[in-house]
Amino acid sequence: MSRTLSEADSKAFLSEFNIPFATEVLVSTADEAVAAANAVGLPVAVKLCGEQISHKTERGLVRLGLSDSNSVHEAATALFAAAQPEDCATGVLVAPMISGARELIAGLSVDEQFGPTVLIGIGGILAEAIADVAVRLLPIAEVDAMDMLDQLQTQSLLDEFRGEPVVDRIAVGKVLLALSQIAAEHPEVLSIDLNPLIISDGQPIAVDALVEVQS
Amino acid sequence: MNQTVIPTDQLDASFSALFEPRGILVAGASTHPGKFGFVSLHNVIASGYAGKIFATNLEGVEVLGIQTLPSLEELPQGAADLIFVCTPKSANLDLLRAAASKGVRAAFLTSAGYGEAGDQGRADEAELVELCQELGILLVGPNGQGVVSTPAKLCAQIVAPYPPEGGIGIASQSGNFVSSFMNWSCATGVGVSRAVSAGNAAATSVGDFLQMYSHDPATRVGLAYVEGVTDGRRFFDQMKAVAQKIPLVVIKGGATAGGAQAAASHTGSLANDDRTFDGACRQAGVTRAATVEEAFEAAATFATQPLPRGNKVVVMTTAGGWGVVTADAITRDHDLELIELPADLREAIDAYLPPRWSGSNPVDLAGGETRDTIPKVLELVASHPQVDAVIYLGIGIQSNQARMLSEGPFADEADVERIIAYHQRQDARFAQAAHDVSLATGKPILTATELAVAFGDNAGPATVRSTGRLCYSSADRAVTALGHMWRHSRYRMMRDLPLIDGCPEAFLPTGNLLGGSVSSD
Numbered sequence: 001m002s003r004t005l006s007e008a009d010s011k012a013f014l015s016e017f018n019i020p021f022a023t024e025v026l027v028s029t030a031d032e033a034v035a036a037a038n039a040v041g042l043p044v045a046v047k048l049c050g051e052q053i054s055h056k057t058e059r060g061l062v063r064l065g066l067s068d069s070n071s072v073h074e075a076a077t078a079l080f081a082a083a084q085p086e087d088c089a090t091g092v093l094v095a096p097m098i099s100g101a102r103e104l105i106a107g108l109s110v111d112e113q114f115g116p117t118v119l120i121g122i123g124g125i126l127a128e129a130i131a132d133v134a135v136r137l138l139p140i141a142e143v144d145a146m147d148m149l150d151q152l153q154t155q156s157l158l159d160e161f162r163g164e165p166v167v168d169r170i171a172v173g174k175v176l177l178a179l180s181q182i183a184a185e186h187p188e189v190l191s192i193d194l195n196p197l198i199i200s201d202g203q204p205i206a207v208d209a210l211v212e213v214q215s
Numbered sequence: 216m217n218q219t220v221i222p223t224d225q226l227d228a229s230f231s232a233l234f235e236p237r238g239i240l241v242a243g244a245s246t247h248p249g250k251f252g253f254v255s256l257h258n259v260i261a262s263g264y265a266g267k268i269f270a271t272n273l274e275g276v277e278v279l280g281i282q283t284l285p286s287l288e289e290l291p292q293g294a295a296d297l298i299f300v301c302t303p304k305s306a307n308l309d310l311l312r313a314a315a316s317k318g319v320r321a322a323f324l325t326s327a328g329y330g331e332a333g334d335q336g337r338a339d340e341a342e343l344v345e346l347c348q349e350l351g352i353l354l355v356g357p358n359g360q361g362v363v364s365t366p367a368k369l370c371a372q373i374v375a376p377y378p379p380e381g382g383i384g385i386a387s388q389s390g391n392f393v394s395s396f397m398n399w400s401c402a403t404g405v406g407v408s409r410a411v412s413a414g415n416a417a418a419t420s421v422g423d424f425l426q427m428y429s430h431d432p433a434t435r436v437g438l439a440y441v442e443g444v445t446d447g448r449r450f451f452d453q454m455k456a457v458a459q460k461i462p463l464v465v466i467k468g469g470a471t472a473g474g475a476q477a478a479a480s481h482t483g484s485l486a487n488d489d490r491t492f493d494g495a496c497r498q499a500g501v502t503r504a505a506t507v508e509e510a511f512e513a514a515a516t517f518a519t520q521p522l523p524r525g526n527k528v529v530v531m532t533t534a535g536g537w538g539v540v541t542a543d544a545i546t547r548d549h550d551l552e553l554i555e556l557p558a559d560l561r562e563a564i565d566a567y568l569p570p571r572w573s574g575s576n577p578v579d580l581a582g583g584e585t586r587d588t589i590p591k592v593l594e595l596v597a598s599h600p601q602v603d604a605v606i607y608l609g610i611g612i613q614s615n616q617a618r619m620l621s622e623g624p625f626a627d628e629a630d631v632e633r634i635i636a637y638h639q640r641q642d643a644r645f646a647q648a649a650h651d652v653s654l655a656t657g658k659p660i661l662t663a664t665e666l667a668v669a670f671g672d673n674a675g676p677a678t679v680r681s682t683g684r685l686c687y688s689s690a691d692r693a694v695t696a697l698g699h700m701w702r703h704s705r706y707r708m709m710r711d712l713p714l715i716d717g718c719p720e721a722f723l724p725t726g727n728l729l730g731g732s733v734s735s736d
Contacts, residue, residue: 107482111491113447119486127481135486135494137451143709144498151497153549191480212480 002190003215006090007049010192010211017178019194020171020205024095033076034069036094043067043097045207048079050089056208057125065097098205101162103196104172105133106206108179110190116183118176120148122157123196130154138183145173165202172197172204188214229353230427232321234364234409236296237266239371240287240319242310243301244270244278251325251373252301255361256281259299262370262377267294287313297321299361299371304328304339307357308346315350322347324357325373330415331358344418359414360390363397365407366433381406382435382518382717384428384461386421388413389468392440395507396514403667404680405515408433422453429460436717437463438514447495455499462517462703462717464502466510467492500706502699509695515685516696517717520659522704524714525603527554528697529596530577530690533584533609538577541606541690548698550705560599567591580609586641590648597656604659604701606693610645611666611675613638618670639674646678646686661697663687683719 005013008026015021025036026049037044048061056062061082063075076092083089105123110116114137121133134151136144149158149169158167175197182189193210239259245252256270256279269290272283284290287310298314300307304326311322329340340357347354355362361372365380374390378400387393390412400407409428413421421439428434437457444450444467457463496503502517504510528545530553532538545553556576564578567588573579578596580588597605617638625631646662653660667676667686679686687693707714 105481105485107480107486109480109483109486111447111486111488113444113488114451114491114495115448117486117491117494119482121485128485131485133485133490134497135490136498137448137491137495140498147497147709148494151494155549191483193480193482195481210480 001215002212004051005211005213006051006088007047007053007093007209008090009051010209011206013211014178014182014192014194014206014209017182019175019178019209020203021209022096022098022205022207024093026091026093027076028091030073030076030080033092033094034072037066037069037072040094040096042072044072045095045097046072046075046079047093047095047208048083048087048089049091049093050083050087052086052088095207098198098200098207100198100200100205101164102157102167102199104199104204105193105195106172106175106179106197106204107194108138108183108189108192111137118148118179118183120152120172120176122152122154127195139180140176142173142177145176148176149173164199167199168202168204175204175206186213190214227430229321230431232296232319233323233353233355233362233411234369234427234431235367236321236369238269238295238297239264239266239369240269240271240290240295240298240314241301241371242271242298242314243303243306244272244281244283245301246272246276246278250301253278255299255301255325255371255373258361258370258372258375258377263368264370265368269295287317290314290317293318295319297323297362297371300324300326300356301373302326304357307343311343311346311350311352315352319352321353321355323355323359323362323371324414325359325361326356327358329357330417340415340417347418354418355411356414357417360393360412362412363393363407363410365409376401378410379404379406381408382433382719383407383438383514384425384431384434384436385410385438386413386424386428387411387440388416388421388442389440390414392466392507396438396440396511399508399511399515403511403515403685405519405683405685408435422450422457425457425463426453429457435461435719436514436517437461438510439463439465440468440510441465442468444492447491451495451499454496454501458500459712461715462502462514463500464504464510464514464517464699465496466504466507497706500703500710502703504699508692512685512687512692512696513699516659516661516700517703519684519718520661520700521653521657521716521718522707522714523603523659523697523701524657524704524708526550526552526701526705527601527603528552528606528694529554529556529602529604530606530608531580531593531596532577532607533580533582533589533612535573535579535581537608537690538573538579541608541694542577544691544694545606548694550702551694551698554601557599557601560595560601563595564592567595589645590652593645593648593660594652594655597652597658597660602658604697605661606690606697607645607649607660607662608664608690610649610662610679611642611664611670611673614642614674615666615670618673642673642675643678646675647682649679650682650684659697659700661685661687661693663690663693665689 103124116138134148191212194206241256243252270283275285370377378397569583617635676686
């Protein structure tokens with residue numbers, strides 16, 4: 001049996017291993033959402049947060065690019081209303097919009113034959129359709145992390161791209177090494193999704209995270 | 216794939232019993248040329264095995280000039296290290312006990328009806344494994360095709376062929392792949408050291424054989440076919456240990472069968488079986504090939520070319536179109552680089568060619584070559600410090616015309632005879648030059664022409680072959696092989712591992728450039 005940590009808990013856990021996230025605030029009312037939005041800086045994204053919520057995008061539980069208090073209030077109200085009992089919702093997450101044209105996916109999963117593995121790939125909602133990914137068995141060394149990036153077919157996405165600087169490969173590599181360290185220290189972790197891992201000004205920032213653990 | 220690990224202290228003894236036996240016993244020899252018991256004995260004799268050959272047959276009749284023994288009682292103590300078993304399953308346990316008592320230490324079982332044949336078969340196989348462990352016999356198979364060891368001139372197989380001697384060590388979960396690889400060996404002349412089909416791999420797996428090969432002085436490159444991998448982690452550890460010592464090429468069956476797991480996470484569904492295997496190979500320094508040809512040619516390239524020290528490639532061609540397409544193939548390869556020709560190299564080549572040559576990479580001689588141009592330009596290109604590898608195209612064209620002349624109605628005319636000999640001499644020189652320049656510079660030079668398969672006796676490809684190298688049947692295949700080589704070099708360089716060449720010492724840099732030989736005929 002396994003259970004999935006809420007997005008907020010997932011991020012709190014992963015932050016301890018220096019996985020880069022934007023500052024986020026978990027709120028329990030629409031008014032708090034507005035206050036939080038002004039604190040972290042508009043525009044923001046708001047997302048329903050709970051232990052049993054996965055595939056948030058498909059269910060419309062993520063609202064992006066909200067640029068004034070009214071739209072934040074409206075979106076937060078709608079998300080609280082959309083929560084189902086089985087979502088075990090703990091609140092609404094308010095996060096600054098991370099801008100970046102490029103999205104990667106990074107994560108950890110356990111293969112039946114090979115045990116724990118780490119993955120990097122082209123991310124976002126088309127990740128599975130594009131399937132440009134590199135997988136390694138854990139643990140990995142820095143040289144493996146760098147080689148994973150070299151293995152991606154869409155190298156042009158890692159170079160300078162639409163006015164944005166080249167991807168900091170070392171910083172992305174550190175995310176992969178952090179995942180390797182997590183697997184070594186926490187064998188109860190069954191899977192981790194960092195999707196998307198947005199490249200903002202060349203730096204990776206995870207804007208969504210899901211941690212699945214053995215229960 | 217099986218979990219059994221051979222203890223290291225037994226490895227050497229088991230290895231020599233299987234691959235360098237002092238004597239071999241074929242159990243179940245037959246007078247019927249259609250039976251395994253006939254074919255395997257025939258192949259042992261025909262390959263020129265120098266050790267003692269014994270055979271058993273229930274009636275004790277003579278088979279292929281060998282006086283068979285009706286039972287193992289008559290086998291002299293310690294005379295045979297290896298038993299090759301062609302008897303039906305029911306006879307095998309007693310047979311192995313008797314063999315062990317006579318000093319036999321390795322058994323190859325062709326017999327079917329074991330693990331591949333239902334619950335009873337699996338139980339019998341387990342019993343077989345247990346008995347062999349108890350007897351201290353290395354068990355290979357059952358349901359295997361055979362074992363080949365060219366240093367011992369041993370071909371204990373129920374099928375052909377027997378390949379030329381060389382540095383490639385083959386291990387396969389499927390006997391047919393052993394045959395395929397060895398047929399390619401026969402076709403190309405790039406030889407094999409050891410080959411074995413693991414059959415059901417009841418006690419000894421493909422990974423175990425590869426581990427043996429990595430300690431084997433006769434084996435310089437591993438080549439394996441695998442299907443089901445039941446303990447992926449152990450297989451990975453074995454592959455990694457092997458690939459640190461020798462280049463290892465793997466082809467995996469069922470690559471597309473592995474479906475994504477029904478995973479809650481995107482990562483889990485993206486990390487399917489094939490991508491995980493692919494990543495594991497890359498992480499272990501293993502070269503993964505997609506087809507039989509690609510796998511064999513990658514192994515043959517490791518066995519006959521020095522490892523490139525970088526990814527910068529120059530194409531040298533006598534004709535335009537080939538060069539263009541080869542440049543495209545290099546560009547398509549994720550890891551190789553078609554370099555811009557350095558100015559000093561361009562100027563150096565200018566001195567040997569009329570102005571119509573391409574002046575860029577590909578170096579297209581554009582028909583401007585005279586008698587000595589090709590060896591000289593090859594030498595200039597390969598010697599340049601910014602060049603790591605060369606692909607040479609266009610060999611054998613004149614000898615192909617020479618063949619047509621020699622088969623035509625005017626072959627006897629003196630001028631025709633003279634030009635035939637000249638063309639053949641020239642193509643032989645060019646092939647030899649590619650070999651010599653590679654030796655002198657320590658850089659891979661891959662020669663490609665479809666004449667290697669169209670007319671293998673053409674002086675060009677025939678000479679490439681006589682130098683011990685592979686003549687690629689197309690430039691694309693040469694590029695694919697070179698890409699595999701470079702990725703292995705890079706793997707080693709990035710991890711501060713020494714660059715161990717899979718080719719023999721005789722193929723390593725001499726530092727002697729062509730010098731006087733260019734101008735002599």
